[in-house]
Ligand SMILES: Nc1ncnc2c1ncn2[C@@H]1O[C@H](COP(=O)(O)OP(=O)(O)OP(=O)(O)O)[C@@H](O)[C@H]1O
């Protein structure tokens with residue numbers, strides 16, 4: 001197992017109005033992994049993410065980066081934020097400039113890079129998120145999904161080690177969300193650590209290496225997607241559903257189409273490959 | 285307002301350097317305002333309309349509508365200059381006498397009024413040229429390069445962005461209220477309106493905090509540093525601007 005890079009230890013957080021949004025949250029993020037956080041509305045996913053680069057200061061407990069509790073001093077926070085990037089849930093609160101290009105260049109410029117290098121990074125981030133042709137448009141004339149992609153580009157251009165996405169595919173059309181997931185795979189193969197939150201059990205199941213399920217400010221369970229999402233009691237308690245892949249697979253096993261020893265399919269293609277041809281068809 | 289903004293991003297002159305467009309508009313406007321003849325403002329109006337419609341490709345209909353906005357205001361102010369009251373009916377070019385008071389127009393006043401009217405209209409057309417062809421984001425960058433204090437340019441960036449965020453929010457809330465019969469009577473209109481404002485106020489606080497958080501997450505340290513796309517500088521345009529402006533100045537000086 002690879003080394004721990006980011007960790008929440010007994011994290012608690014109370015909003016000023018008294019809402020207790022996180023209760024004794026323990027979560028480990030390992031270097032290079034793809035971690036998905038599943039949870040229904042109001043489970044506390046966004047609140048948890050705000051702790052990972054020191055935007056919120058926990059009421060109790062701590063966040064550890066590379067084994068050290070993070071410091072909330074200004075300089076230290078800036079260093080941390082260079083390594084841990086967050087794409088916020090609401091693109092409207094992330095985009096501060098009406099110009100797409102200006103907004104994307106903001107982060108990398110803050111890293112103290114040269115103008116040429118920033119230019120290069122902005123170009124690359126725009127290519128990766130397919131926002132190059134939106135460059136001439138002001139952000140207020142973009143659609144929700146387009147704004148989302150621009151806000152993702154703004155963080156990608158900073159090239160952080162750990163990238164945290166708060167519901168990245170919400171509001172994206174199927175093609176762009178598929179391409180975005182492919183981009184995540186590419187980033188992951190480049191060695192980046194990726195954490196994302198979602199309500200989409202199918203996506204979380206297929207994409208992630210590891211999974212954490214949150215419910216009302218607590219982590220109900222964390223482990224391998226195949227282990228967690230096959231347990232109806234956890235899934236029900238967290239107001240989620242079982243991924244269709246697993247449901248179909250178990251139905252096929254139950255009705256005898258597949259031997260019980262068949263491994264759980266991770267993708268649609270796996271499942272289809274597992275399903276055998278009918279006898280007559282094969283001989284014909 | 286919104287139409288001007290949309291055209292600014294989507295016209296055939298967007299690729300021209302914003303400094304060239306600003307210079308053209310502002311120099312022409314100054315010359316137009318200083319002119320004593322009627323020919324210069326008329327020429328400026330024609331020049332700018334031509335630029336807006338032919339060069340930038342903005343529909344003439346839009347320009348007419350925009351020019352009509354200051355028109356009523358202009359007409360009123362011009363009429364008060366043109367007309368005068370007097371006890372003595374002599375010296376009027378066109379007059380009508382009621383009892384002992386004469387209302388009328390004196391010839392020099394008429395000239396002043398027409399001159400003022402044309403000059404204002406010419407100047408407005410220059411500003412429209414700038415507003416319709418140059419996105420505000422580029423103007424702000426230009427101001428920044430001209431060493432306008434950072435606090436002003438940064439505020440402009442944020443305010444400009446947030447006008448649209450809140451406009452969007454307000455439109456959405458109003459639409460939702462309309463769908464649920466929020467404005468059927470005067471009473472419910474007032475109530476819905478007040479709810480809209482209080483909701484908007486709440487949003488302002490939350491959104492500004494969110495924005496700050498999001499900027500902090502991208503290593504914001506108190507100064508908004510951004511890159512702007514470079515526009516090619518076109519020397520030919522500078523000669524063109526110089527040519528036009530010099531001719532206008534000469535026209536001002538020589539045409540008496
Ligand atoms: N600024 C705030 N002030 C007070 N309470 C808040 C605030 N933001 C969130 N909460 C509360 O904290 C809890 C967790 O919210 P959070 O936004 O973290 O949920 P989430 O898992 O991201 O949900 P979603 O899937 O809807 O985005 C919720 O009960 C919410 O009402």
Ligand SMILES: [Mg+2]
Pocket residue numbers: 045046047089166
């Ligand atoms: Mg959330």
